[in-house]
Amino acid sequence: MGLGAAVALMLAPWKATAQGRPGGAPIDEHELKAAFVYNLTRFASWPPEAFAAPDAPIVACVLGHDPIAAALSATLAGRTAHGRRFEVRRLPANSRGDGCHFAYVADESSARLAEVASRFRSRPVLTIGDGPGLPEAGGIAGLERAGNRLRLAINPAAARSSGLGLSSRLLGLARLVGGEPPAGRP
């Protein structure tokens, strides 16, 4: 099964959207990742104090320049999770990400990932790394390539300490990453 077929299966719920595209071109990897992010929000829960108001949107932040921002905006437009709309923000790579509910971290080097993870530690922000390494570095989730397919990696302990809830069904799918971030690095 090639990546294209997997994408087609994967994005079946958005088939109408895909077919609405000019020329019906195959969905690219960014859109696939955006769909992953959207699905992730549906299996994750935030503490109530993470939202300013009951109808406040889920703020999706993209750190650094990443082409996914456009795909994410397109995917989340008009959709809801937990009864909330989405708001996509582009932030600089070194932003603290205040007000964000999840932060999409672009492909970075391993050293940078640890810094990013520690920046969001213990705050109810679901960090998603593009590529492997972020969960191991103390982040919460990562999108990995497994063969020709995308797969989730999750660090449940990091999610717990940040006050986020992740569905056990989600955990059942993901590659679980154990361990706390390296000691002495607040």
Added chain:
Amino acid sequence: MIRRRLALAGTVASCLALITAAVLFAAYDRQVAREEMAEGLSALAEILAANSTAAVSFGDTDAARELLGSLRLKPDLRGAAILTTGNAVLAQWGNLDNPGHGVAAPGFKFAAGHLRAVHPITVQGERIGSLIVEADTRELDQRLGWLTRTLAIGLVWCAGTTYLLANKLHGRIVAPVLDLAALARQVTGQRNFGLRARGGAGDEVGVLVRAFNEMLEEIEARDRRLNEQNHALEAEIAERRRAEADLSRLAGQLALSNRELQDFAYVASHDLQEPLRKVQAFGDRLAARWGTTLGPDGVDYLERMRSAARRMQALIADLLAFSRVTTRGQAFTSVDLAVVVKEVLQDLEVRCDEARAALHVGPLPTLDGDPMQMRQLVQNLVGNALKFVRPDVKPRIEIGAEPAEIGGRAAARVWFRDNGVGFDPRHADRIFAIFQRLHTRQQFEGTGVGLAICRRIVERHGGSIRADGRVGEGATFEVVLPLRQPTTGA
């Protein structure tokens, strides 16, 4: 016969009840089993659907396969599949035909050999796919077959046992009835009402046996009474036959002596006339030739002798007439009584005029009779009415008739009513006897034979005559005569 029928009826009823119960039980059992199966499968589908949300959301085929793979622990499942909303198969396990079919309608559906449950896979209210599980229902069918076989065997066993048992039990119930039937045949065959039925406890059969015995006793008593009465009746009939024979013998003797008497009376009266005529002739001659020389006493004696001779002549004439009624009777022919009465009244016209009698004659019938005797009957009765008049009362005579019956035969009642001296009703029968007179010769002359002749005429015609009267008021004579005489009937 009756025993087998009863047993058969009981068996059929039991079998029907058993079959009904068995069919109902089988249907109920099947329904319950199906419902249980559907419920279980639906629950399983729901659990699988809930557990597959993440796998479907992320298109994780491996996770979906792993999930379905856990179903291998349930041997009665045929297969399962997880479908996305486009009905594309994300994962499939087992043997499933056409997994995309009927996915639109969640629920469960029985098909040939399997049960399919479909459950939607939803995430936060949004349907993202469908889960299909199919269970093998052959076990259900096997269960039904097993149940049917068991019930059939049970039914056969029950029917056989019921028949044998019913035969035995009914035998006990029916045996007294059969005995009763045999006894009834014996009673009717031998006409022996002394037999009695035995047996019968305190149940309905016992009541039947007792009632039958009571009936037999009653019949026996009646039979005895009937026989006694028959014997008495036979004795009575024999007695009557004897009496009848005696009577007819006596009647024969009587008729013989009567005829002899009549012949004697006729011959005697006829022969008596000859010497009487000589007495009269020589009396006349004596009066004519020797009347003047006899002297007053001699003439008186002579006249008395001649008067007595005349009276004797009248007596003999009447006696002759009386005896002639039977000895010189004519054959019966049709007689019009109106004509007879008219002729008699013409003959008696002088006497009627002298008495200034008022006559009323009603319509009179025509009947079979001796014309001469009919005439004599009317003449005697009208003559009596003209004779026994009261001196100071103008005589009135009514003659009339009305239909009557004699022993079922058509007859006529003819009456002669007058307003004369009448008679004491105590003598109503006596006046028809010969030589019987209610009055002295000085009051009314006559020999006392007229009414006796009347009775003899009427009796010869098979009729009857009776008189009714009251002293000083008048008399009524009623004659009932049959209209047709057997000898002239046809």
